[in-house]
Amino acid sequence: MEPTRVRAPSIRDVARLAGVSYQTVSRVLNDSPSIKPSTRQRVLQVIDEIGYRPNQAARALVTSKSRTIGVLTSTTAHYGPTTSLRAIEDAARAAGYVVSTTSMVTGDPGSVTESLEHLMAQAVEGIVVIAPQVRVFDAFRELALTVPLVTLDSTAADSPRSMAVDQVAGARLATRHLIELGHEEIIHLAGPRDWIEAEARMHGFLVEVRDADLRTHPPILGDWTADTGYRVGHELLGYRDFTAVFAANDQMALGLIHAFLEAGLDVPGDVSVAGFDDIPEASHYWPPLTTVRQDFAELGRRAVALLLSQLEGTTEVDHRQVTPELVLRSSTAPPR
Amino acid sequence: MEPTRVRAPSIRDVARLAGVSYQTVSRVLNDSPSIKPSTRQRVLQVIDEIGYRPNQAARALVTSKSRTIGVLTSTTAHYGPTTSLRAIEDAARAAGYVVSTTSMVTGDPGSVTESLEHLMAQAVEGIVVIAPQVRVFDAFRELALTVPLVTLDSTAADSPRSMAVDQVAGARLATRHLIELGHEEIIHLAGPRDWIEAEARMHGFLVEVRDADLRTHPPILGDWTADTGYRVGHELLGYRDFTAVFAANDQMALGLIHAFLEAGLDVPGDVSVAGFDDIPEASHYWPPLTTVRQDFAELGRRAVALLLSQLEGTTEVDHRQVTPELVLRSSTAPPR
DNA sequence: TCTCGCAATGTGAACGTACACATCAATGAA
DNA sequence: TTCATTGATGTGTACGTTCACATTGCGAGA
Structure with missing residues (x-):
């Protein structure tokens, strides 16, 4: 049986075994310039032998x-x-x-x-x-x-x-893509109100839509979840004057697609859906999702x-x- | 302009302002039993006034x-x-x-x-x-x-x-479900070799298949990603002597489905796919995924x-x- | 040869807290 | 009255490290 380990080795233990002062050990630890190479090596060897670990608490205390x-x-x-x-x-x-x-x-x-x-x-x-x-x-x-x-x-x-x-640029990319495809009635499913990135994506969308002189639907606020996308998708089915939806993230896009497919619509035949983020699953959604990748x-x-x-x-x-x-x-x- | 803050207030600063010893302050902080209520209150008030925060490093050092x-x-x-x-x-x-x-x-x-x-x-x-x-x-x-x-x-x-x-139980649930539906040729897309939970799910699958006296296909090893599920799905299309796949997680199940749908197969008409985890998106996959939920x-x-x-x-x-x-x-x- | 300077190392604090122990007053029993 | 008991508080010290400031030894230039 090992004897009970009373206390972890300290810088002084290392010093004693290496035959130097504790300050020298400290210098080795903080690789201070003026240490003789042979001394450094001896200290490092002792450190390794007894498994010494600097005490972070003590360090933090003195250096604040x-x-x-x-x-x-x-x-x-x-x-x-x-x-x-x-x-x-x-x-x-x-x-x-x-x-x-x-x-x-x-x-x-x-x-x-x-x-x-x-x-x-x-x-x-x-x-x-x-x-x-x-x-x-x-x-x-x-x-x-x-x-x-x-x-x-x-x-x-x-x-x-x-x-x-650059969230604004990303949102503009997706929106412009939909516009260039010929969509004129595009709906934006945004993120929650006080999220800064949601705000930025919404802004990018609005700028691009306005630049193209398209009719602006007020964005719908979501909460990033697929569940919300699904619910909103169902609600959107009520009024059909849109041909594309730009969702503020991939999960909401997935929910939207689910609602559309379930209602018998074809994506992208009847409705185009674009997402944001390019999560690893996005390329395997059905249909594979057009989205904006960010690193x-x-x-x-x-x-x-x-x-x-x-x-x-x-x-x-x-x-x-x-x-x-x-x-x-x-x-x-x-x-x- | 505020004067330069030299140093954060310490327990001694609190003690001085409250007119007690630092030990008394320490006792208040660690709510020791024998402190007069009026003293405690005075100390707490000073703490609040000067915005004193206990120094974790000092605490950690002394208590180890x-x-x-x-x-x-x-x-x-x-x-x-x-x-x-x-x-x-x-x-x-x-x-x-x-x-x-x-x-x-x-x-x-x-x-x-x-x-x-x-x-x-x-x-x-x-x-x-x-x-x-x-x-x-x-x-x-x-x-x-x-x-x-x-x-x-x-x-x-x-x-x-x-x-x-209980991963084994979960895997058995999914496998038994497929067996009860009448599937006799079930393939398991497992997780990576040295993952313990992958091992457990695989074990659950094998036990259940063996109990039902079904032919055992050797499980295929994946890496949890949808990409792998997709690749494996493509490979599986080569030999058609299976009617169901049990994937060790939802992402791989998604990839499998993607490969199958892309090849013109119907899920679940031609192939049933079950996953594991029940991630929030699983219910919005197309088709919505049968899976095993864990908390x-x-x-x-x-x-x-x-x-x-x-x-x-x-x-x-x-x-x-x-x-x-x-x-x-x-x-x-x-x-x- | 002496001294200056620098490289290499050592000594004495201090950081802010908790623990062990000491002290003091008030209380109650003998 | 005296003394033990208890509640409330104070004093000394240690935790392990780094910083500021010595101190040593040695070689080079005068």
Whole structure:
């Protein structure tokens, strides 16, 4: 039987075994310049032998840096945010940061504040907000937080700093595609009201429709789910003066198609449907979905780069918007 | 202009302003029993006034408890794991723990070790592994980690502790459903080889098929993606001695259906397809997908409860497997 | 030969908190 | 009255690390 392990080895244990002072060990750990190579090697060997791990708490205490990045995300498990989140984690880890995630209930104002408080209580050094809603900025201003904040998918002009896919351009791409096919009555199924990206996509749609001098139907507000797409699809069947629908994400597009097919309509024969996001399943929907692709992972990586540049003031950041791309598949066609 | 904030208020600042010793403040913070109500109130008021926040690093240093739970997940953004993850975060937060997530590249052995090291370097008090692969346990044993580990979706007998949906039962439900419809040639499109849940579903399928004295086709190994389902679907079209396919998840089922419909087959007329997971989109696939529903969120909550019971030795945990449920839709029917 | 300068290393704090123990007043029983 | 008991609070110390500031040794230039 092993003796009871009383306590993890500390920097002093390493120092004693290597025959140097604790400060020398500290210098090796933080690779300080003036350490004799032989000394460094001896210290590193002892560290390896006894399995020493620096105590993060002690480090954080004395440097008052937690090396933690907080991520605020929505509770719902959408593809885009999740993909960005993974990319954020990877990028942060590569830069020596730890990521602590917390989710807020969409639509609950208290939840945003509470989540931000939770992150601040952990002394995060910076915050990334994924898929932000207007409300987040309000809460942020209200709390007067003292750490840098970066947002994803936000094109809000008043955001402290944001890294975004050009949602407006993406929406225009999809809308123009439908217009060029010859559609003159296009309906937009938008995302929830206070979501900034939903707002941007809606704006892109409206601009493009207006530019083409088409009649503007007021966009319908959805909640990103396929269920809502399905319900809205059913309602739309009531009035037939449209030949195409542009949904603000792929899931709602799927629901729409379901409703149309179920009613005996042909997609894209009777109605064209375009989505947004290009989730991995979109190419296997029936019919395969025409949609707008955005690089969620790249977005996450850039967000971290942007945050780090504010934290460490070193790296130059590519601050341009990520450009989305139209992916043509089989759910859109010229009107009959 | 505000003067430069030199340093965050500490417990001593609170003590001075409240006219008590720092120890008294500490007691209030950890709600110790013997504090005069009037004193407690005075201290709390000062805390509120100056916006004091306990320094987690100092706390962690002295208690040698980080109050952090590490979560190890796969890089790919699947619905199930993501949903469980959100539930884990919520449950952990409710219990006063912080969650730090890290992802491993599926199929890369080094990545598992590296991710575990990363979590240990943060001094996490416990680890939850989502969607584990056999390899994780190997790495875990190898590192001889000193914190409790809980796994999700694992029915491996040798896991330290696991919280699972009864995958075998779920697979049997789906398979039996196809058999009862009259199918005699059923193919199983399984998940990747070393995924424990893939193994379990495959096992459930084989048991049920054997019980019914049907001819056993060797399961085909997939990678959970719709793309693979599509490719396999195409290959299957080569030999027609099957009337039904049971896919190990919904995405692969979607890909299969895509391949079949594209080839002019009718689903479920010519081929029945059943999936697993019941992701929110499954009911809007065309045709709506018959699948097996599992409660990912409940799984996450129970995993945290299990972990906390090991960390704090208090709560009694419901350790039964979560029971999955068959959801009948339109992608399955009797064979022609 | 002496001293200056630099490379390499060491010493004494301090970070903010919780624990163990000490202190003090008030209370009640002997 | 005296002393043990208890409730309420205070004092000293340790946690493991980094920072600021010594201190040493050695080679080069005067």
